[in-house]
Amino acid sequence: MPDIATRIAGALGSDVRRIAPLAGSYGLSLDVVELADGRKLVAKHGKGPRPDHLEIEGRMLGRLEGEIPVPHVHLCEPDLLVMDYIAGSGGGGAGAERHMAELLAAMHRKRQPFYGLAFDTTIGPLPQPNPIYLPKGGKEERADSLPRPVEGAGWIDFFRDQRLMFMAQLAHERAGLPTDLLRRIERFCDHLEEFIDEPAHPALLHGDIWGGNVIHAGGRVAAFIDPAIYYGHYEYDLAFMTMFGTAGRAFFAAYEALMPDFDARGFHEVRKDVYLIYPHLTHVLICGLSYASGIESRLSRFGF
Numbered sequence: 001m002p003d004i005a006t007r008i009a010g011a012l013g014s015d016v017r018r019i020a021p022l023a024g025s026y027g028l029s030l031d032v033v034e035l036a037d038g039r040k041l042v043a044k045h046g047k048g049p050r051p052d053h054l055e056i057e058g059r060m061l062g063r064l065e066g067e068i069p070v071p072h073v074h075l076c077e078p079d080l081l082v083m084d085y086i087a088g089s090g091g092g093g094a095g096a097e098r099h100m101a102e103l104l105a106a107m108h109r110k111r112q113p114f115y116g117l118a119f120d121t122t123i124g125p126l127p128q129p130n131p132i133y134l135p136k137g138g139k140e141e142r143a144d145s146l147p148r149p150v151e152g153a154g155w156i157d158f159f160r161d162q163r164l165m166f167m168a169q170l171a172h173e174r175a176g177l178p179t180d181l182l183r184r185i186e187r188f189c190d191h192l193e194e195f196i197d198e199p200a201h202p203a204l205l206h207g208d209i210w211g212g213n214v215i216h217a218g219g220r221v222a223a224f225i226d227p228a229i230y231y232g233h234y235e236y237d238l239a240f241m242t243m244f245g246t247a248g249r250a251f252f253a254a255y256e257a258l259m260p261d262f263d264a265r266g267f268h269e270v271r272k273d274v275y276l277i278y279p280h281l282t283h284v285l286i287c288g289l290s291y292a293s294g295i296e297s298r299l300s301r302f303g304f
Contacts, residue, residue, distance in 0.1 A: 004019070004031070004045055004080065005019060005033075007075075008033060008043060008075065008082055011074065011082070012039070012082070014035040014036050014037040015035065015036040016033055016034070017034045017036050018033070018034040019032070019033050019034075019043070020032045022042065024046075026048055026049050026053075026124065027046055027047055027048055027049065028045065028047075028053075028054070029046050030042065030044050032085060033082070040084075041082050041083065041084060041085050043080065043081070043082045044082075045080045045081070047079065048125070049122070049125035050122070050127070051078060052078060053122060053125075054076065054077070054079065054080065055081075056119070056121055056122055057081055057226070057227075058076030059076070060121055060227045060228070060229045061083065063229055064204075064206065064224070064227055064229060067107045067110075067204060068107050068224055069103070069221060069224065070223055070224055070225065070227070071084040071085075071086055071223055086215045086217075086222050086223040086225075087217060087222070088215035088216055088217055089218070091211070092216035092217075092221065093219060094250035095219040095220065096216050096219055096220055097247060097250040097251035097254070098250055098251070099219075099220045099221050100221050100247070101250075101251050101255040101258060102254065104206075104209075104234075104255065105255055105258035107204055108204075108205075108234035108237070108259065109203075110203065111201040111203075112202040112203060112204055113231075114132045114133060114134045114135070114202060114231060115132070115133040115135070115154065115155050115158040115202050115230075115231050115232055116130040116132040116133050116149075116158060116230060116231060117130035117132075117231060118130075118132075121207070121228055121230060122228060123228035124228070124286055126167070126285055126286070129162050129166060130162065130230045131150060132147060132148075133149065133150045133153040133155075133157055134150065134151050134152070134153065135152070135153065135155075135198075136152055155196075155199055155202070155232060156192055156196060156197075159192070159233070159236075159275075159278075160189045160192050163278045164185060164188075164189055164192075164277060164278060165185070165189055167281040167282060168182055168185045168186075169182070170281075170285060171281050171284045174285060177281075181292060181295065181296060184296075184299050187304050188302060188304040192274070195271065195274045195302060196233070196271050196274050196275070197233075197271070199233040199234065199235070200261055202232060202233075203231065203234040204231055205229060205230055205231070205234065205236055205237045206224055206229060206237055207227055207228030207229050207230060207237070207240070208227060208240065209224065209237055209240055209241050209246060209247075210240065210241070210244045210246050211244060211245075211246050212226075213225050213226045214246065234259075234262075235262075235267055235272075235275060236275050236278075238252075238255070238267065238272070239271070239272045239275035239276050240276075240279055242272060252264060273298045273301065276294070277295055277298055277299075280295045280298075
């Protein structure tokens with residue numbers, strides 16, 4: 001098999017001048033690549049958590065392109081993903097938070113046809129199933145090329161079945177999530193409609209917005225990376241951003257002004273903690289059972 005430099009040069013039509021290691025995770029290597037024509041790229045390569053991991057990432061970035069700033073993908077193969085290098089300069093402060101609110105609100109305002117997606121995705125190294133849940137009055141997109149939808153099912157059904165219960169069961173099987181905690185999640189899911197609402201319409205979500213997945217430059221957002229996309233409730237993106245302090249007062253003030261239907265008080269007081277159970281489950285699988293305490297405290301708060 002040709003080496004990485006040869007493959008990149010052949011696909012992009014320019015010799016590789018330099019390759020420098022950048023980082024790596026989940027069994028993948030990450031390099032900065034400089035081409036003879038002056039272009040600067042990032043190459044992810046290797047065997048990821050699943051054979052199609054890099055292809056899924058490339059497909060996700062392609063879906064987000066034109067919606068929010070993301071690196072343009074030049075080459076997407078099972079063991080090699082090549083995209084633009086986006087220079088960053090650290091956090092951007094309140095101005096960058098307001099810019100992030102503008103970008104996300106514009107994406108979230110666009111009506112999508114159903115919950116789920118046309119393909120399954122990943123969140124970090126974990127699988128993320130996206131069967132199509134078609135609410136009453138919903139509209140299928142390219143019905144001949146999509147799996148049969150679950151009809152008459154909305155966001156609450158999707159978040160219960162394909163996020164909370166799917167990841168809780170996976171955490172139980174792979175990471176030792178205690179059986180009693182799994183049962184508490186199940187009981188909570190039986191009452192999920194008491195705590196979260198159906199949105200006005202499905203929205204495209206990035207799905208994994210934290211500081212490490214946002215590149216800032218010049219006090220603005222230069223790019224979002226490492227997505228975990230699907231169509232869902234925009235409040236999930238917002239909740240995830242509070243987990244590690246990615247979004248603060250400046251973000252939420254700007255976002256609320258741009259999204260008149262956003263009930264900020266109800267979100268911060270109740271719904272945010274419901275949505276944070278899911279990323280805590282993913283972190284149980286990725287980082288360990290210490291994250292189970294965040295699940296337990298939220299379930300206790302809601303009486304489960």
